[in-house]
Amino acid sequence: QKEVEQNSGPLSVPEGAIASLNCTYSDRGSQSFFWYRQYSGKSPELIMFIYSNGDKEDGRFTAQLNKASQYVSLLIRDSQPSDSATYLCAASGGSYIPTFGRGTSLIVHP
Amino acid sequence: DTGVSQNPRHKITKRGQNVTFRCDPISEHNRLYWYRQTLGQGPEFLTYFQNEAQLEKSRLLSDRFSAERPKGSFSTLEIQRTEQGDSAMYLCASSPRQGEGYTFGSGTRLTVV
Numbered sequence: 283q284k285e286v287e288q289n290s291g292p293l294s295v296p297e298g299a300i301a302s303l304n305c306t307y308s309d310r311g312s313q314s315f316f317w318y319r320q321y322s323g324k325s326p327e328l329i330m331f332i333y334s335n336g337d338k339e340d341g342r343f344t345a346q347l348n349k350a351s352q353y354v355s356l357l358i359r360d361s362q363p364s365d366s367a368t369y370l371c372a373a374s375g376g377s378y379i380p381t382f383g384r385g386t387s388l389i390v391h392p
Numbered sequence: 393d394t395g396v397s398q399n400p401r402h403k404i405t406k407r408g409q410n411v412t413f414r415c416d417p418i419s420e421h422n423r424l425y426w427y428r429q430t431l432g433q434g435p436e437f438l439t440y441f442q443n444e445a446q447l448e449k450s451r452l453l454s455d456r457f458s459a460e461r462p463k464g465s466f467s468t469l470e471i472q473r474t475e476q477g478d479s480a481m482y483l484c485a486s487s488p489r490q491g492e493g494y495t496f497g498s499g500t501r502l503t504v505v
Binding site for chain 1: 448493494
């Protein structure tokens with residue numbers, strides 16, 4: 283069974299700090315990896331996706347992928363209170379059907 | 393096109409009734425997905441369409457659930473004989489090409505009383 287694991291948190295960081303969110307996946311056939319942000323009561327919103335080993339940066343966000351370790355992470359630099367949300371990690375393989383983790387709750391306190 | 397549209401936003405129904413939800417994907421997206429999400433959990437896959445073809449269904453999708461996507465445009469998800477365990481947020485997502493990001497609609501929150 284394909285699984286995506288995330289620590290449910292909450293992860294609490296002070297404003298301006300770097301938040302590091304982690305995710306592991308079980309299916310070695312996974313090819314694409316996604317990070318979504320979900321505010322309470324709202325639907326998931328795509329932050330970024332990554333295919334290749336290494337880092338991918340977009341503004342304050344950096345996704346990191348290590349296929350050998352089956353590990354994906356998301357770094358949020360200069361964290362703001364508005365970043366407080368649940369962050370969902372997802373992985374998809376040849377079927378192009380993403381499997382989601384249960385999400386990590388992030389709290390950025392002033 | 394402003395994104396993925398789902399209707400209704402909220403639905404309260406009595407146990408045993410049938411309900412139907414609608415999803416209008418982004419127009420150029422040929423892939424459409426239905427997910428279900430309960431509190432504290434990530435979205436769980438229900439079913440997937442490429443154009444009008446339903447390519448995969450989850451084991452979560454019992455015979456009380458049926459989905460259609462006529463003409464490869466909008467999709468409907470019907471739940472027959474609803475049960476309290478069906479209470480959840482039903483999310484629709486669409487995607488333009490293989491493996492690219494999936495855009496979610498606002499969801500339909502179902503409450504079965």
